[in-house]
Amino acid sequence: MVHIKRLELSNFKSFGGTTQIPLLPEFTVVSGPNGSGKSNILDALLFGLGLASSKGMRAERLPDLVNHTQATRGRTVEASVTVTFDLEGLEEGDRGLGNEEQETEVKQEHPILEELSVTRKLRVTQQGTYTSTYYINGEACTLTELHEQLSRLRIYPEGYNVVLQGDVTGIISMNSRERREIIDELAGVAAFDRKITQAKET
Numbered sequence: 001m002v003h004i005k006r007l008e009l010s011n012f013k014s015f016g017g018t019t020q021i022p023l024l025p026e027f028t029v030v031s032g033p034n035g036s037g038k039s040n041i042l043d044a045l046l047f048g049l050g051l052a053s054s055k056g057m058r059a060e061r062l063p064d065l066v067n068h069t070q071a072t073r074g075r076t077v078e079a080s081v082t083v084t085f086d087l088e089g090l091e092e093g094d095r096g097l098g099n100e101e102q103e104t105e106v107k108q109e110h111p112i113l114e115e116l117s118v119t120r121k122l123r124v125t126q127q128g129t130y131t132s133t134y135y136i137n138g139e140a141c142t143l144t145e146l147h148e149q150l151s152r153l154r155i156y157p158e159g160y161n162v163v164l165q166g167d168v169t170g171i172i173s174m175n176s177r178e179r180r181e182i183i184d185e186l187a188g189v190a191a192f193d194r195k196i197t198q199a200k201e202t
């Protein structure tokens with residue numbers, strides 16, 4: 001099974017500067033006082049996986065994710081998160097880069113990967129405009145490419161791999177239709193539904 005080996009955060013929420021967080025293969029506990037940034041680590045993980053909704057990361061707007069101390073200095077600031085996955089437990093055929101069609105070609109070009117890293121950078125200018133950029137193993141890519149690469153590893157930023165405070169209570173109080181949507185998401189059906197909607201729009 002794939003596991004997250006390491007998170008690297010720069011200027012993300014309460015983490016000014018750069019912090020590396022190692023995650024052990026079986027069980028990792030993060031403890032600390034209230035407000036010390038434990039949940040911000042999970043927000044960083046979702047950010048790095050390309051989650052679009054700032055609300056999902058407990059922020060009103062995406063620029064709020066940049067460390068406030070850095071942001072008040074009145075210049076362009078950049079928050080960045082890198083998520084590194086350990087691929088060693090995966091079948092070799094699943095460890096290449098690229099999409100299904102390119103697979104044979106890519107396998108010849110790239111050695112079998114031991115780890116995969118995805119990076120998202122959020123640049124916020126003095127005027128408050130912002131852009132996100134994405135990278136797979138340090139090479140720039142689009143958000144769609146990032147999502148495609150992650151979905152080959154069966155990792156989805158909205159996929160309930162991360163259970164946040166309040167999620168369980170939220171699921172209990174949902175109606176049956178809403179609960180069905182979760183099952184669709186977990187079973188991977190929702191991703192196809194989104195592609196169908198997208199294709200109809202374009």
Ligand code: ATP
Nearest residue numbers: 013014034035036037038039040064065066067068
């Ligand atoms: P609890 O035990 O209460 O769940 P926690 O350790 O999970 O606490 P977090 O929610 O991760 O705490 O962190 C909240 C802190 O992060 C708050 O003090 C808040 O001020 C700080 N914070 C959030 N966004 C930013 C930001 N952009 N810049 C600096 N600090 C921030």
Ligand code: MG
Nearest residue numbers: 038039040165
């Ligand atoms: Mg918390």
